[in-house]
Amino acid sequence: MVNNTLDQKIFGWLAEDAPLGDITTNSCITADREITARLVAKQNGTVCGLDVFKRVFDLLDPGVKISFNVQEGGTIIVGFEIARLSGKARSLLTGERVALNLLQHLSGVATKARELSSLTAGTTAKIADTRKTTPGLRELEKYAVRIGGAVNHRFSLSDGVLIKDNHIAAAGGIASAVNAARRSAPFTLKIEVECESLSQVKEALDAKADIIMLDNMSAELMTDAVKLIDGRAITEASGNMGERDIREVAATGVDIISVGALTHSVSALDISLKFEI
Numbered sequence: 607m608v609n610n611t612l613d614q615k616i617f618g619w620l621a622e623d624a625p626l627g628d629i630t631t632n633s634c635i636t637a638d639r640e641i642t643a644r645l646v647a648k649q650n651g652t653v654c655g656l657d658v659f660k661r662v663f664d665l666l667d668p669g670v671k672i673s674f675n676v677q678e679g680g681t682i683i684v685g686f687e688i689a690r691l692s693g694k695a696r697s698l699l700t701g702e703r704v705a706l707n708l709l710q711h712l713s714g715v716a717t718k719a720r721e722l723s724s725l726t727a728g729t730t731a732k733i734a735d736t737r738k739t740t741p742g743l744r745e746l747e748k749y750a751v752r753i754g755g756a757v758n759h760r761f762s763l764s765d766g767v768l769i770k771d772n773h774i775a776a777a778g779g780i781a782s783a784v785n786a787a788r789r790s791a792p793f794t795l796k797i798e799v800e801c802e803s804l805s806q807v808k809e810a811l812d813a814k815a816d817i818i819m820l821d822n823m824s825a826e827l828m829t830d831a832v833k834l835i836d837g838r839a840i841t842e843a844s845g846n847m848g849e850r851d852i853r854e855v856a857a858t859g860v861d862i863i864s865v866g867a868l869t870h871s872v873s874a875l876d877i878s879l880k881f882e883i
Contacts, residue, residue: 612658615742616665619704628700635695641881643698645689647682648876652720654678654753655712656689658746662705667697679716679753688877695881702879711743712750713875718868719754722852731856731863734759734842738866747869759864767797768819774799780806784813798842807831811838820860821845828858 647653656678663670670693676682691698722733733756739747748758760766767787769780777783780799787797798817799810804827810818811834818835820828822845832841843860848867855863 612661612745613665616658616662616704620662620666620701623704624700628696631696631699635699637694637696639695640693641695641698643691644687644880644882645691646878646880647684647686647688648878650683651681651713651717651875652754653680653682653688653709653713653875654716654750655709655746658712659689659705659709662701662708663691663693663697666701667694669693670697670701691879698879698881706877706879707874708746710874710877711740711872712746712753713877714872715747715750715869716754717875718872719751719756721754722863722865722868723755725852726856726863729856729859731843731860732757733852733868734862734864735868736844736864736866736870737762738870740869751868756865756868757862759862766795767791768800769798769815770800771802771821780809780815781813784810784815796840800844801831804831804834807834811835815839817842819844819864825851825854825858828855828860832859 653676656674660672663672670691672689672691674689675687682688719733726733735748735751735756736759744761748761751758760768769783769787773783774780777786784797784799791797796816798819799815800819800821801807801810802821802823807818817840819842820831823831828843835841840862841860842862842864843855843858844864847855847863847865848871852863
């Protein structure tokens, strides 16, 4: 997970948080003060982002030592000691918020992904994310989705053809949009079409779309659409899935359930850093 691009982002986040240094810490804590700290779970969930958490301190002060008591993707419960840290108090205080923000957010994403994925057990459906990610955090958030047991949708607009309602309107219909995409897009890319009705599903099938998105359909309508498609295309349920009964949607027989809420509105997992005196 750690790479040069991430390092550059971390340097930027540290600079954003302390553009002229950590005034509070540097004014009341001596430079030679050593401290030990505990990273503690205050909520049950799935931990994600341990390497990223550590990397913040590696870049800030390589002298900070961190020993983890759980592996990435592991289950944590309230009171569990995730890690023990030791080093300069100034370094721990200055890096605390950036490191915790990342760990808490990614753990929240992984926890939600695992929760939703468990609801599809025994069905053919898989939970997927969307491009509704936090700017600058897409790679990390999609990584957290995988750690939680869900799968990734396309990473960017360059990864596949997804013809949505506005594309259909601008292109003059589903057939026109699919045919134009097939003429110009690389043959290695799949073509997906967003459909809101059975008539649109039929159009997408006639145009030989590879994936058909069933957008904002009732469970009953999705069931009918899956039967109509009959394996001729991959099926994806979409549209406010974070507010839907996931088990009911999975029971319709869809292949994928894409949930924007996995990344755009997930709650951070509560984790705290406590100094030992």
